[in-house]
Amino acid sequence: MNKNCLILQSGGPTVVINSSLYGIINEAKKHYKNITNIYGSLNGIDGLINDNIIDLSCESDEELIYLLSTPGAILGTARHQLSLDLNDKEYQIILEQCKGYELGYLFLIGGNDSMDTANKLTHFFKKVNYDCKVIGIPKTIDNDLVNIDHTPGYGSAAKFIANTFSELENDICCYQKGKVTIVEVMGRDAGWLTAASKLASINGNGPDLIYLPEVPFDKKDFLNKVSEIYSKKHYALIAVSEGIKDNQGNYIQDAILTNNQNDSFGHAALGGVCNVLSSLVKNELNLPTRGVELSLPQRCASHISSLTDINEAVNCGKYAVIKALNGLSGIMVTMNRSTGINYLVSYNETQLNDVANNVKTFPLNWIINNSDISSEFIEYALPLVQGENILRLNQGLPRYTKLKKIKATKKRME
Amino acid sequence: MNKNCLILQSGGPTVVINSSLYGIINEAKKHYKNITNIYGSLNGIDGLINDNIIDLSCESDEELIYLLSTPGAILGTARHQLSLDLNDKEYQIILEQCKGYELGYLFLIGGNDSMDTANKLTHFFKKVNYDCKVIGIPKTIDNDLVNIDHTPGYGSAAKFIANTFSELENDICCYQKGKVTIVEVMGRDAGWLTAASKLASINGNGPDLIYLPEVPFDKKDFLNKVSEIYSKKHYALIAVSEGIKDNQGNYIQDAILTNNQNDSFGHAALGGVCNVLSSLVKNELNLPTRGVELSLPQRCASHISSLTDINEAVNCGKYAVIKALNGLSGIMVTMNRSTGINYLVSYNETQLNDVANNVKTFPLNWIINNSDISSEFIEYALPLVQGENILRLNQGLPRYTKLKKIKATKKRME
Numbered sequence: 001m002n003k004n005c006l007i008l009q010s011g012g013p014t015v016v017i018n019s020s021l022y023g024i025i026n027e028a029k030k031h032y033k034n035i036t037n038i039y040g041s042l043n044g045i046d047g048l049i050n051d052n053i054i055d056l057s058c059e060s061d062e063e064l065i066y067l068l069s070t071p072g073a074i075l076g077t078a079r080h081q082l083s084l085d086l087n088d089k090e091y092q093i094i095l096e097q098c099k100g101y102e103l104g105y106l107f108l109i110g111g112n113d114s115m116d117t118a119n120k121l122t123h124f125f126k127k128v129n130y131d132c133k134v135i136g137i138p139k140t141i142d143n144d145l146v147n148i149d150h151t152p153g154y155g156s157a158a159k160f161i162a163n164t165f166s167e168l169e170n171d172i173c174c175y176q177k178g179k180v181t182i183v184e185v186m187g188r189d190a191g192w193l194t195a196a197s198k199l200a201s202i203n204g205n206g207p208d209l210i211y212l213p214e215v216p217f218d219k220k221d222f223l224n225k226v227s228e229i230y231s232k233k234h235y236a237l238i239a240v241s242e243g244i245k246d247n248q249g250n251y252i253q254d255a256i257l258t259n260n261q262n263d264s265f266g267h268a269a270l271g272g273v274c275n276v277l278s279s280l281v282k283n284e285l286n287l288p289t290r291g292v293e294l295s296l297p298q299r300c301a302s303h304i305s306s307l308t309d310i311n312e313a314v315n316c317g318k319y320a321v322i323k324a325l326n327g328l329s330g331i332m333v334t335m336n337r338s339t340g341i342n343y344l345v346s347y348n349e350t351q352l353n354d355v356a357n358n359v360k361t362f363p364l365n366w367i368i369n370n371s372d373i374s375s376e377f378i379e380y381a382l383p384l385v386q387g388e389n390i391l392r393l394n395q396g397l398p399r400y401t402k403l404k405k406i407k408a409t410k411k412r413m414e
Numbered sequence: 415m416n417k418n419c420l421i422l423q424s425g426g427p428t429v430v431i432n433s434s435l436y437g438i439i440n441e442a443k444k445h446y447k448n449i450t451n452i453y454g455s456l457n458g459i460d461g462l463i464n465d466n467i468i469d470l471s472c473e474s475d476e477e478l479i480y481l482l483s484t485p486g487a488i489l490g491t492a493r494h495q496l497s498l499d500l501n502d503k504e505y506q507i508i509l510e511q512c513k514g515y516e517l518g519y520l521f522l523i524g525g526n527d528s529m530d531t532a533n534k535l536t537h538f539f540k541k542v543n544y545d546c547k548v549i550g551i552p553k554t555i556d557n558d559l560v561n562i563d564h565t566p567g568y569g570s571a572a573k574f575i576a577n578t579f580s581e582l583e584n585d586i587c588c589y590q591k592g593k594v595t596i597v598e599v600m601g602r603d604a605g606w607l608t609a610a611s612k613l614a615s616i617n618g619n620g621p622d623l624i625y626l627p628e629v630p631f632d633k634k635d636f637l638n639k640v641s642e643i644y645s646k647k648h649y650a651l652i653a654v655s656e657g658i659k660d661n662q663g664n665y666i667q668d669a670i671l672t673n674n675q676n677d678s679f680g681h682a683a684l685g686g687v688c689n690v691l692s693s694l695v696k697n698e699l700n701l702p703t704r705g706v707e708l709s710l711p712q713r714c715a716s717h718i719s720s721l722t723d724i725n726e727a728v729n730c731g732k733y734a735v736i737k738a739l740n741g742l743s744g745i746m747v748t749m750n751r752s753t754g755i756n757y758l759v760s761y762n763e764t765q766l767n768d769v770a771n772n773v774k775t776f777p778l779n780w781i782i783n784n785s786d787i788s789s790e791f792i793e794y795a796l797p798l799v800q801g802e803n804i805l806r807l808n809q810g811l812p813r814y815t816k817l818k819k820i821k822a823t824k825k826r827m828e
Binding site for chain 2 (some may be wrong): 013043046070071072073076077078159162163164166167168170171172173174175176181199200202203204290292293295296297299300301302303304382385386387388391394395396397398399400
């Protein structure tokens with residue numbers, strides 16, 4: 001009997017989720033005696049359930065190399081949650097599909113929710129005594145998975161954010177009467193991405209104020225600080241996480257808008273927290289302001305991805321294959337950082353049970369005075385943004401991979 | 415008597431305004447027999463009036479090279495408008511300052527308004543019979559100056575926009591039920607920047623719809639097109655200029671908000687036209703939407719600047735010096751494109767009189783069916799985004815120039 005592998009991508013896309021896909025394919029090819037065919041599921045677990053499976057073995061090496069610079073999830077992503085009840089009929093469909101495609105290895109690239117899916121599948125396969133190794137490959141720009149030093153995807157997003165803050169600082173300081181520029185960064189529950197703005201201080205001043213969701217946002221303290229900074233510098237650069245909350249746990253834009261229903265704030269929520277805080281500063285301090293939302297480019301700006309991040313994403317895919325062939329299952333590949341001056345990670349594993357549905361927030365002892373980030377964070381994050389990815393261009397513009405996506409053939413069931 | 419030159423930057427900063435500064439300094443140094451000292455005015459014409467003049471001759475060649483990758487206007491910018499009345503007292507102050515610093519050459523790097531300032535100074539110097547050559551060096555991401563094939567600053571902004579649309583397309587197509595993603599691009603009066611999104615079609619599909627300020631925005635037609643595209647593709651990528659207007663010339667967000675004062679639109683204007691149109695699509699078509707404002711990074715993303723643009727900006731500075739030394743004054747340096755297959759520009763000049771306060775809008779015959787851009791534009795714009803700038807990094811992050819900014823010494827007036 002053949003043993004085939006199936007690769008799934010899910011959750012929000014990043015610039016390196018396709019690099020992990022590359023790492024898996026590339027390594028699996030080397031073990032063709034153990035892994036006969038390499039399949040991909042279109043749109044995560046939905047592809048398996050709905051029989052949208054492609055044969056990745058048909059793709060050429062020349063084309064696959066483009067995965068290393070193609071943002072987004074080339075196999076398509078999903079947010080499908082499997083039932084907690086392992087008797088649910090979806091599991092039966094999955095089992096039939098696994099048998100039909102002779103799957104012996106499932107590789108799921110994703111974040112929290114995807115690890116939960118992988119975990120459920122592991123338990124199900126054990127329950128029905130079906131031999132299929134399940135390995136999770138971490139991926140999220142949010143850097144909020146536990147039991148791992150950092151997640152693939154974070155370094156590239158952090159690099160984009162650090163560069164953008166450096167550039168914004170040089171742009172907004174040109175005016176005699178500059179603006180209070182409030183920049184909104186992704187991260188509902190964890191401040192890792194917003195903190196990355198601090199890396200801009202390596203060669204410049206960096207943001208004047210940085211607000212993460214981990215500490216309650218104090219409006220009065222914020223306005224006092226802005227006022228003081230502006231009177232000294234004639235501009236201010238402020239990083240805010242989209243998820244900052246007041247001391248009762250309400251998102252700050254909701255809290256401010258509720259208190260100002262009939263004034264000029266209106267439904268500023270449409271434009272997010274940067275615009276609500278801009279209005280606040282304008283109304284309360286009478287200063288010129290501008291809201292800037294970094295938005296989707298944070299997670300798809302492949303032209304400035306970190307080579308370290310790409311290489312690590314590839315390696316996470318590679319080690320997933322090796323660990324599966326070594327008989328491991330129900331685990332997520334992890335990276336541990338070695339102690340010592342030089343940055344070095346080793347690739348280990350953690351139980352899916354331990355990682356699914358947990359969130360790693362930003363360390364409170366790295367937050368200074370509610371609005372600044374300590375040098376410990378810079379030491380932690382700086383190695384992750386090193387190295388420039390190779391730009392793969394055609395006519396001077398990015399040329400991404402277009403897989404052939406040839407449908408895989410199921411075993412004829414007797 | 416010495417003959418010194420003074421360089422001024424004004425208008426909105428770009429990623430190549432400092433490259434033109436570099437071009438001027440580098441060329442002026444070669445002509446030290448004719449140009450004794452190279453001065454810079456801090457914050458444009460304000461620096462001259464308020465005596466904030468620095469001696470750029472003090473800066474080292476090693477440091478100046480960083481100007482080629484430093485975004486923003488390193489000398490600071492201004493939006494000061496000189497009076498139409500040449501008897502205004504500001505002109506007298508300027509004249510005294512020019513005499514004090516023994517200025518024989520003024521180089522103004524800027525857009526429309528700056529060319530107007532340069533023009534007024536030319537007329538004033540003529541009137542008072544003061545021998546000072548005045549040369550304008552074009553700069554604007556908007557590409558809206560007349561008598562020039564394209565403006566320095568546009569190519570880099572266009573490159574950022576084209577790359578970002580390519581990346582966004584790869585990001586938003588990953589979902590089974592994607593979003594109508596409406597991306598707001600700079601450009602109040604001219605659609606050149608928004609049109610640059612079309613370059614993403616070189617290696618992909620590019621935006622499904624593109625709306626420029628040059629043609630009135632038809633809400634009904636827009637909704638019909640979005641509905642049709644979404645039903646086929648399960649997502650839509652739309653580029654809109656911040657300056658799109660209805661058929662009466664009202665900004666579209668004002669027009670929509672006026673008609674919907676009491677509904678869920680509220681004061682969406684805070685978030686700009688992308689959020690207003692997102693609300694429109696959500697309310698009228700019941701589709702998931704997302705507004706993305708490209709915002710300031712369009713004009714300061716130096717990490718992805720076009721090498722062609724940088725070289726041309728340097729050359730415009732260089733030829734400004736040569737033309738001034740050749741006795742020209744009251745002109746702006748221009749670039750003319752040669753006919754033929756290979757892209758080639760020559761550096762000529764136009765009268766400031768002709769360029770000041772004129773706007774070059776996007777050609778109507780390059781707009782297809784109100785919402786697409788023709789291949790003529792691609793042929794026009796593609797050469798402008800070619801070539802990657804050298805990244806100048808320290809610890810993996812951009813290291814920009816920090817000029818010493820040593821105050822220049824005025825001649826002791828007898």
